[in-house]
Amino acid sequence: MNHFITQPTDFRQLPPKKIAEFLFWTAAVLMLFLNLHIGGLRGSEGRWAEVVRTMFLTGDFLHPMINFEPYFDKPLFSYWTIAAGSVFCGGIVTELLIRIPSALAGLVTLWAARLIAIRFEGKTTGFFAGWILLTVYSFAFWGRLGEADMLNLAFGTLAVGWYVLNREKNSFSAYLIFGLLCAVGGQTKGLSAIAVPVLAVLADLALSRGWKKHLNWKICAAGIISVGVYLTPFLVAALKEDYSDNGLALVFQENIQRFFNSLDHKQPWYAYFIHLPQLFLPWTPFLILALIAGIRRWKNSEENDRWVLVSIGLIFSVFSLSDSKRVYYILPILPFCAILTARFMLSEGNGTLEKIRNILLKIYVWMIPVLALLLLAAAGTSWICGSRVLKKPLPPELMNLLPALLLLSALILAVIWLVFRRMLPTPLFPNGAAGKDFALSAACSAVILIVFFGILMPQVSENLRTEKRFFAKISQYLDTGNFPSDRVFFFYHGYTNPSFYLSRARKVIVLDREREDAEPGRELQKILGDPQKRPLMVIGQLRYFRKIQSPALRKQVLDHLKWTEESGPLENPKKNGKKYAVLLLD
Numbered sequence: 001m002n003h004f005i006t007q008p009t010d011f012r013q014l015p016p017k018k019i020a021e022f023l024f025w026t027a028a029v030l031m032l033f034l035n036l037h038i039g040g041l042r043g044s045e046g047r048w049a050e051v052v053r054t055m056f057l058t059g060d061f062l063h064p065m066i067n068f069e070p071y072f073d074k075p076l077f078s079y080w081t082i083a084a085g086s087v088f089c090g091g092i093v094t095e096l097l098i099r100i101p102s103a104l105a106g107l108v109t110l111w112a113a114r115l116i117a118i119r120f121e122g123k124t125t126g127f128f129a130g131w132i133l134l135t136v137y138s139f140a141f142w143g144r145l146g147e148a149d150m151l152n153l154a155f156g157t158l159a160v161g162w163y164v165l166n167r168e169k170n171s172f173s174a175y176l177i178f179g180l181l182c183a184v185g186g187q188t189k190g191l192s193a194i195a196v197p198v199l200a201v202l203a204d205l206a207l208s209r210g211w212k213k214h215l216n217w218k219i220c221a222a223g224i225i226s227v228g229v230y231l232t233p234f235l236v237a238a239l240k241e242d243y244s245d246n247g248l249a250l251v252f253q254e255n256i257q258r259f260f261n262s263l264d265h266k267q268p269w270y271a272y273f274i275h276l277p278q279l280f281l282p283w284t285p286f287l288i289l290a291l292i293a294g295i296r297r298w299k300n301s302e303e304n305d306r307w308v309l310v311s312i313g314l315i316f317s318v319f320s321l322s323d324s325k326r327v328y329y330i331l332p333i334l335p336f337c338a339i340l341t342a343r344f345m346l347s348e349g350n351g352t353l354e355k356i357r358n359i360l361l362k363i364y365v366w367m368i369p370v371l372a373l374l375l376l377a378a379a380g381t382s383w384i385c386g387s388r389v390l391k392k393p394l395p396p397e398l399m400n401l402l403p404a405l406l407l408l409s410a411l412i413l414a415v416i417w418l419v420f421r422r423m424l425p426t427p428l429f430p431n432g433a434a435g436k437d438f439a440l441s442a443a444c445s446a447v448i449l450i451v452f453f454g455i456l457m458p459q460v461s462e463n464l465r466t467e468k469r470f471f472a473k474i475s476q477y478l479d480t481g482n483f484p485s486d487r488v489f490f491f492y493h494g495y496t497n498p499s500f501y502l503s504r505a506r507k508v509i510v511l512d513r514e515r516e517d518a519e520p521g522r523e524l525q526k527i528l529g530d531p532q533k534r535p536l537m538v539i540g541q542l543r544y545f546r547k548i549q550s551p552a553l554r555k556q557v558l559d560h561l562k563w564t565e566e567s568g569p570l571e572n573p574k575k576n577g578k579k580y581a582v583l584l585l586d
Contacts (some may be wrong), residue, residue, distance in 0.1 A: 155185025
């Protein structure tokens with residue numbers, strides 16, 4: 001008997017299936033796509049934006065470049081997904097277009113994670129796992145970011161989902177599609193999209209002892225084809241003689257070498273014991289309980305429950321053994337954690353862990369009206385007092401939006417709480433009162449995340465971040481004044497975001513490029529002393545202009561800056577070294 005889970009298998013115990021599905025996918029689309037176009041580049045988005053912009057300018061989609069300089073730091077497929085959307089916009093690359101692939105990958109990840117849970121654990125577990133994965137904060141954060149992490153997660157989860165659907169088959173097509181999903185996933189960002197599915201499959205084969213039936217020529221043939229598909233873009237790209245970066249060499253450096261001896265991104269061995277709980281908020285306490293329950297009840301649990309637990313252990317261990325660690329590297333573990341947590345949420349036992357779970361769910365439920373009241377009070381305060389309660393005034397657009405947004409959030413939370421508490425009978429939900437409390441908590445978590453990531457953060461980014469507006473002004477000056485393109489320079493670095501926003505059709509030369517043996521300012525001084533180089537524009541970050549060795553040259557540059565990027569309302573002007581400035585000589 002399985003003491004870990006005794007779950008209802010009749011999906012009709014949930015609210016009407018079509019309504020439940022509609023609400024889930026509506027929440028997912030809103031969370032991932034609402035106001036996705038608003039806000040300038042953030043994080044590392046500029047790399048993907050600039051690479052694809054340059055691809056369209058050169059017509060070369062096999063050799064990534066930033067500011068027309070080779071940049072093969074990531075494989076090609078993630079760039080191609082952005083380019084596919086940009087084709088319909090005449091090759092124009094925007095913030096929206098670079099983020100759409102990640103948002104779509106988020107939907108695919110949800111579908112695949114639910115598929116795994118349904119196939120292994122039942123429809124109700126799949127439904128709960130979907131809501132848990134949707135409402136962890138990290139899913140919304142990386143699902144709205146125009147980078148490759150969510151694509152990497154999607155293909156890894158899809159590969160596991162395909163295996164789960166075909167685990168009893170040993171056909172060539174089943175092996176091939178699994179291999180191709182891994183190969184394409186590896187082309188999104190790195191080898192983790194291959195390693196995670198393989199680890200999950202090995203865990204299942206070891207537990208079921210079914211590995212012998214897969215020792216055949218078909219798996220070898222499918223593996224060879226899949227490896228060929230993975231290698232082909234790199235091999236074709238290597239045929240170009242005047243392109244200095246080697247994609248395969250960088251794959252080795254960024255994946256294999258980093259695993260054993262990383263030059264950067266070093267963190268202690270226990271880093272993921274901190275990062276995973278952070279990524280899984282607000283469901284972290286329930287994940288911890290689920291892990292304890294799974295370990296304590298190992299002997300009496302079913303094979304599928306053991307598979308989820310072992311997969312989590314293997315994935316966590318491999319990532320922890322790596323010498324290179326960053327918080328988002330371990331994102332591929334989230335679907336497995338969601339499934340394990342969903343199983344525990346549906347446990348109908350009366351043990352200590354279930355009692356703690358029920359108490360926590362009650363706390364979550366009663367935090368909702370408290371939060372609604374706090375939001376209501378904040379809305380009233382911001383409406384009556386405005387920016388007077390703040391140390392630094394916010395832009396009028398944001399101050400006008402804030403009271404309405406806080407009020408709307410409070411009302412939605414209050415309505416959901418009242419509907420669930422008063423109008424929906426407990427027997428509608430699996431696992432009775434605990435299931436009802438979970439549904440209420442998940443629904444309100446979704447609302448909070450939609451409002452925060454879909455409305456508030458885009459407006460904050462648009463109104464408080466100054467980089468995009470600053471370079472829009474510079475770009476307009478260059479275009480309207482017919483400024484010679486060969487007289488625009490960067491100082492010290494080949495800046496990625498400025499390269500994208502300035503949209504020059506040629507390389508912007510970098511003066512005094514950062515090197516250990518370089519003295520910042522030599523090339524700049526030479527070009528400033530040449531009267532033939534007029535007009536002249538030099539763009540750089542203030543911290544690098546302040547690094548100029550010659551005191552006289554440093555003073556000359558800092559005293560004659562034409563434009564300086566302003567600090568945002570919440571930024572400390574004394575720590576504005578990363579802000580950009582422009583030296584202009586007519």
